[in-house]
Amino acid sequence: MSRIGKHPVAVPAGVDVKIDGKVVSVKGKLGQLSLTLVDDVSAELADGKVVVKPANDSRRAYTMWATSRTLVNNMVKGVADGYTVNLEINGVGYRAAVQGKELVMQLGFSHDVKYPIPEGIAIKCDKPTSITITGFDKQKVGQVAAEIRGWKKPEPYKGKGIKYDNETILRKEGKKK
Structure with missing residues (x-):
């Protein structure tokens, strides 16, 4: 189990996150970024946090789980603080x-x-x-x-x-x- 992937990404005030299928879009005061997730990973917005989960039990899903979570976290931090x-x-x-x-x-x-x-x-x-x-x-x-x-x-x-x-x-x- 991924130690990084299981932690949800907190969305600070002033940052807008939209999840449309496999595309995660983040908009903040500094700019706008988007990321297309791989098919083995899914993301959802719950209680002001982005939760990234593996879509299946394959090795690639568990490999991309923490990577995708970190990319989403970098986008949120980037548009908020830079x-x-x-x-x-x-x-x-x-x-x-x-x-x-x-x-x-x-x-x-x-x-x-x-x-x-x-x-x-x-x-x-x-x-x-x-x-x-x-x-x-x-x-x-x-x-x-x-x-x-x-x-x-x-x-x-x-x-x-x-x-x-x-x-x-x-x-x-x-x-x-």
């Missing part, structure tokens, strides 16, 4: 700034790296060495953060590159004479 990922830039001359609808980064290349900001995502650079990515879709926020980090991953010798603020870089010792 998600934030912070990135830090380390390195001499490495910096970032938002110009219009683009994130412009100097990362030691011969040219500036221009990253177009997707719809539904907000990027702020309070300092030239910090990037804050916010949005209501957890998957999209994480994907944007991973793409930005992918331009210059942190290296283990000097720690130069773009890293998550809670990430620890394992440092290596340099060459010896």
Whole structure:
């Protein structure tokens, strides 16, 4: 039995959840998201909570039970509060700034790296060495953060590159004479 799946998803005030067959739609102050559940899982709205249950006793139903519940929970939390990922830039001359609808980064290349900001995502650079990515879709926020980090991953010798603020870089010792 799933330990995560058996807990219902609480719907906070200001969030509207509609279940139409296999489609779960969530609307809140930050935006609107929808999810199509797999055939092996069903969802229902009861007492202001979304209850996700397996439709049958198959292995796939039990596998997708907790996954579907977590996806619904992420949608509800996203439209109510939103998600934030912070990135830090380390390195001499490495910096970032938002110009219009683009994130412009100097990362030691011969040219500036221009990253177009997707719809539904907000990027702020309070300092030239910090990037804050916010949005209501957890998957999209994480994907944007991973793409930005992918331009210059942190290296283990000097720690130069773009890293998550809670990430620890394992440092290596340099060459010896």
